[in-house]
Amino acid sequence: MKKITYLFKSLEGAYAPNTIRSYRSDYMHYSDWCQKYHYDPFNIHEEQFADYILQMGETLTVATIQRRVASLSSIFNLTKSTNPTKEPVVILTFKKLRRKFGKPQKQATPLTYDILTKLKDVCSDDIVGLRNKLLLQLGYETMRRRSEICQFKFEDLQHFGDHKHALLLRHSKTD
Numbered sequence: 001m002k003k004i005t006y007l008f009k010s011l012e013g014a015y016a017p018n019t020i021r022s023y024r025s026d027y028m029h030y031s032d033w034c035q036k037y038h039y040d041p042f043n044i045h046e047e048q049f050a051d052y053i054l055q056m057g058e059t060l061t062v063a064t065i066q067r068r069v070a071s072l073s074s075i076f077n078l079t080k081s082t083n084p085t086k087e088p089v090v091i092l093t094f095k096k097l098r099r100k101f102g103k104p105q106k107q108a109t110p111l112t113y114d115i116l117t118k119l120k121d122v123c124s125d126d127i128v129g130l131r132n133k134l135l136l137q138l139g140y141e142t143m144r145r146r147s148e149i150c151q152f153k154f155e156d157l158q159h160f161g162d163h164k165h166a167l168l169l170r171h172s173k174t175d
Contacts, residue, residue, distance in 0.1 A: 027041075033055070044084055045084070050093040053094055054093060069085050069090075111136075113140070135152075
């Protein structure tokens with residue numbers, strides 16, 4: 001247990017808080033499963049890990065399982081433990097699960113020009129409404145995520161003349 005506590009402490013500052021929270025949650029789910037079957041979480045055979053994936057397939061979506069397996073793979077690598085997620089039996093089990101239950105993930109509705117116009121039309125003309133219009137336009141023009149737009153600073157905007165601009169992206173979800 002000290003090993004995993006130390007790991008999560010060492011991740012602070014290197015990973016986003018949401019990533020660490022996901023890693024911790026995914027590890028706790030896996031650790032509870034291992035404890036139920038008296039397995040050592042850091043010394044598990046690939047067949048046992050494949051069983052873990054199949055059991056998750058009974059109640060969870062393929063996307064959730066994929067995220068958990070990716071989190072656990074990172075944890076195994078960061079702790080220099082044997083990584084069963086890369087073993088052929090685990091890869092094949094996951095492929096079977098994806099073929100059986102997989103379906104495309106629901107994508108967010110894109111911000112089209114028509115939707116942008118409707119959203120801006122309902123914004124008030126006071127300072128809050130003007131800010132909201134600016135943020136909506138900024139999101140539309142730059143195709144940035146909400147978290148990326150929230151980090152916007154005017155000094156990140158560069159003017160190149162001829163109505164050309166560039167916007168510095170300081171941090172992305174995919175960093």
